[in-house]
Amino acid sequence: MADDFPPPAAATERPELKPIAGERFLLLLVAAALIAGLARRALVGWDAPLWLDEAFTAAIAIQPSLAGLLRDCLNELGGPVYYALIWTWEKLFGASNASLRLPSFIFSVATPLLICWRGHPDRMTRLFWASLVALWLPGFYFATEARPYALLFFLATVQIILFLRLLDAPSRARAFTWAAVSALLILTHYHALVVTGLQGVSFLALKRRGALALWPAALLFVPMIAWMSVHLPLHIRFSSPDIAWHQLLSPKSLKAFPDLLLGAGRIAAALFLLVAATTAIDLSRVLFRKARWPYSGHDTIAVASSLAAIAFVYGLGFIRPSFTARYLIPFIPGFLLALAMWLRLWGRRVPLLAWAALLPLLWLASASLVERIRDPEADPRWDFSWQQASADLEAAGAREVIFLWDNPTTALGYEELLQRTGGFFFDRAGSSVRVRALILAGRGDVDPNKALVRAAGPRDALIWAFDARVPHTLATRHPPRISAIDPAWKCRNYGRQNVTILACIRG
Template sequence: AFLRLMEAPDTRRAALWAGASALAILTHYHALVITGIEGLIYLATWRMTALRTWRAGLVFVPVAGWMAFHLAMVLGYATSGQTWYHLVDSLDLVVVPLFLFGGVAMTVLVFVLLPIVARHRLVEGQPVLRWSPEVALMTAGLAATVIVVALGAIRPTFAMRYLLAYFGATSLIVPLLLRAARPLVPMAPLAAVLLLIGGAAAPLANRVIHPDTPARYAFNYQNASEWIMRQSAPRRLVFLWDNPTALLGHADKLADVGGFFFRRAGQHPEVVIPKYPLNGDPWPAVRGLVGTNGDSAVIWMADDDVPQTSKLTHPIGILHDANWNCRDFGLGHFTVLACVPHRASHP
């Protein structure tokens, strides 16, 4: 919609762009950044013509109304100090282009072709960037990416997946660069296709050859739930998601999630959620809920990559209690413990 608007602006096209942008903002607030930049580019490029399409901006009124109601809750959540964000570091800066360009090989190709094309145009006395609707969209995506990453370096607000709101715009750099490089490096488009196929071939082959690879279940509690049900039919399930954001949610909603696979299998244990302070040790709360009747089970999940996860500062107490038999279904930095009383367990 933005490309069509930049090609030939009128109120209808502006309304279509505004409608698509409004839906994107309602899907993810980070789309507000690229929408604002696109609007500024549109105004700077078309000036009075753009101003005459002002009625299209009325499309954003319902979005503003919803944000007035909803944004305070989102900001309260994001600034609570209990989110998974961390400040952007040097590793994130390396990963950002890999994420945007689809992997190491394509990123290397982009950074090899960029100086070749730029040098050729400078030698020929041409502008490095020839302004067009496509370049305008790409510029908006790159600018939005820089802003969001920079803010994430100042305050913990950034997760890599938030860049998906800009992926369609930033990914334009690949076809635009290949088109510009083709007269200079005729094999560049073919190389890009081969790199894309080659980069996807190995993971795809691994999925086909090993459909049950543990990596697919690294942070999945279905296997943990099924293992517990093979041991016994617990009357109570203590479900612990060791994550700072879990402390912000409603316990009954988290309990619905924790007991899903049991209900699907026809079992209906009471699912309880331990309460403990941020950065505190969850084990005393878990121990108080399991009781002494031997009819309880525990699912304990954690991700070591999430700041303020209790596991980072407190050992998982149930692993040091001789009364419990536990199995970890996690992988790498993920922990997915399933625990049952020793007398209830069997191979």
């Protein structure tokens, strides 16, 4: 049937691979990886307060009207798919921290299970891939975060699985399902357009006339293009050097590149060197001994699209300030599949290699689980949250709170959403405290201390949130000194590290 993998006799692009020595014991390692990954996702991260980005998600989720949801989506940089989902979810299950995070957990757990089920025609390849996804350290954080990244990773995984099936046996049904998932993926995060474009071009180049016969599937991208055309002006404004908060990458940044992809520090660097060395051996055999490329042609095309997308997005960050690690998420499933393919091939040649690669990742996952159970506040979300500050200001009798997020992106002027974000914790608690957003970005070198004191009334309070590492943050030129201006103000910093969450109320 068109929806099944082709039988082995027809799968000329993917010859049958020999078993790995000690495969039964490797299955135990795979099971341990899946269990450790699930435990790390399920047991920690739920009690952390909602941080800045999650507060934006929550503010959109509690938006009462569909028209308001549309306005919010047009004023948020991400695509609308996740926000439509979380808006609907909140109407059914409420806006508690755990409820808002539960969809991400579901998608995070579903991804390795999906790979185990249908990830790849070769059993060991898909089990290695599922293990790497389960042990991918950044995925632990996204699993309990009320943000689109677990959904994004899930959709990107579905996309590459569907792309492999489309390459193996092109059909109109497979083309439509790949296009539908790709459109949803792009409308979750626009950087996915890069890998989708590369997959599409690769398919056209490889299948040619057969690919052109499937052109009706491209119609599924029309609504995506229509939405992006309306949303594009916001992104053009956001890319302005005066507003963008990204740092320009430098040659020194390359040292951290393996950790960006795998999140495993020196272990990632060592693994990258090993993969590079062994792949160089394979390439030399192809070039000088006329040996056959040891990987399936279809698998190579699929993972090459993701690897090329990583190179493009990361490389662009050296030319203009445009990169942060989460922009690579749509390409990570393909990168981890490439690593699984390498483990499958070289694990057969060097049986201990699979253990040497997976055991350190399993150890890191287990150590992370123990560390977070011992110290839940090691979660970085505690650094940038005003959840506790809001509760304390209400208890202190605040009537109105002036909320200032000191960040250059606020110059884009989405005041209504910013106001609901700053006041989310009051609104969720049913408090009578009102919140008013103060936007200073784009108004020159304003001193936030004077602006906040001037804007506040007799029984007002204020929350001033900023990250000192972000360029064009006003607080880097005008550090907090509210109490020095007026000793009647009592202030407390709820932030940590480079983040300040200054909450003040007149005594």
